[in-house]
Amino acid sequence: MTSRTPSLNPCTRPLAGQTAIVTGASRGIGAAVAVGLARAGADVVVNYRRNAEMAESVAAICRQHDVRALAVQADVSQAADAEALVQTASVNFGTPSILVNNAGIAHTGLLLDMTEEEWDAVMTSNLKAPFLCTKAVLPHMIRAQYGRIINLSSMWGLAGGSCEAAYSASKGGVIALTKALAKEMGPSGITVNAVAPGAIQTDMLENLSDEDLALLADETPVGRLGTAEDVAHAVTFLALPASSFVTGQVLSPNGGYIT
Template sequence: MNGLVGEEQKPIGEMTVLITGASRGIGAAIAERFAAVGMNVIIHYMRSHEAANEVARRCISLGAKVMTVAADLKDKEQVLRMQEKLRKHGMEPDILVNNAGVSHYGLLSDVTEEEWDTVMSINLKGTFLCTQAFMGRMISQKYGRIINVSSVWGISGASCEVLYSASKGGVNAFTKALAKELAPSGVTVNAVAPGAVDTSMLSHLEADEIHMLEEEIPVGRLAHPDEISSLVYFLALPESGYITGQVISPNGGWVT
């Protein structure tokens, strides 16, 4: 018994996963993790066409059926067009990983209204629009997984990252509330809130700043993207059906 609602679900290798912002970093690692089990993988990107194609080639080499799709997640019409395209190709997701996001570093006093709107629109509104577009099918089939990639700063907050922290805090609240709403339909909603991960999102830091950061982390190093993708994969499994409404933070003991 796995505690799932509705009819028996498809084997994991026959499911389809959509990962937003999958052309690099954590998103690319997540795509490859799912491809490794033969799942149908949809790689979303906004502008990084060639990078997305490179991730797609790696996923195909692992034996997965792969599709790439471009959309500006701040724009509802583009999200709906993406949804229609996937439907026409028989690639509607059973699993949605809302990974697309942007960071922002700077004093709140220096944040412009445009910067506020951009970060909130991508990190929070984009999560809302994608979830709203794809959760209907999950509800109707009485099975689905929605996994939101958040941040440790959405839990604890960070000086000079107030805007980013606020957007990810919103993602965490969104996760907890929607989990309660969708639980009766057999759809789980969880968030993964990584600490410092070795990706281009930390490219604004100098080498000595990275070293100081590592010294603050009890395990003494940054996370590898594969360590985050493994947790996302676990939450997507059918046997993880009793885990919902959780914000899980793999951060090396940095924030407890």
Template structure:
């Protein structure tokens, strides 16, 4: 079995790649520009016993993803599981968001999911088995002040997930989304220690999630025995949103 994880050079994506590596799957690590970080994740996955390939592509450009698919085919790697994890956030009032910033957030978080799914799902359909798992966000469900573009993009990912699940269900391919609450990753670096403490006080569980906890849920959705779960937006958020 082969799993392709986008944005796997750090954070949740890296932990997802490492989780699948523990069971000996072939791992394809996609990254944008963080070459050395991706190689470090690859080394960890190989130490866990996995066969690993790292590939770089601008996920906003279909031609680059098509070249990436050709490279994978040259190595005999055809993803049975696609984890659309790559994402970026921009913080600020909507009145201060530029058109370029809006386009970048929508393109990376939503267009990338569209392109990767469209390009890699035909193989899954042809073998009548596959898993597409989109990493969304709690803000795609509830919205977040000062993160309108990000919330809109993740809300689009959630709707995309539900719609594509209906298209692919007859072909044995499931499509689900994991929409975490606050997670200890690099994306939290913009928050001060006081802001982190305030977040933790708002969360009934009293803490932020770990990337390992999110990767475990992604792994569960990829299992063969999870084949009746599709079109779902599952939000591990410590009771923050119910």
């Protein structure tokens, strides 16, 4: 299928004609991002690793916004799967113009208690997977001389989090990758940015008690925890054609928790 030229339609559907890939999009932030991009007019590939039913549900919600959407299984920490995911997007919807590297895992605990296998798992999911997906999509974007790559980091990638050394290190790596690649890809019309959320109400916080969640909200200057939609708004902004002068940046929707 041939590529469709990125559209500068009215503000209601500024991404009409574009193809977006969102990794880890069956739930939480990834699902909200997929729906947000669909609402803005993009056709969306909803990537998942295990839960086909949830991914199909997200794709169905995307299609309610009069776009095409497809749930695609892939373990994006594997090179062959990452390449197949991009190829599936290209064949079904046209040249991918937006890649959101969202898939990842969390790990909480003292560094002294962490095994080498646990460290490797965090790095593979959070840092290697964005590398593999980006490498797979770049030839398509370079040929088109257009692209938006948005990497999900964390405020702990900026500030470091106690008992989250591996997670913080992986997300800090995502930020460094973003800044370096933005310099590489600028001449090709491709922007590369990161979104570093704060405390967001997803299942990554399910290990916290209600008391801990209330304390976390109280410590956040805006007085609440973030939502997946708060993050999706930031991602959609960076995906816009009008954001062409924004690259190598880290947008951190964290309610003022860190500045």
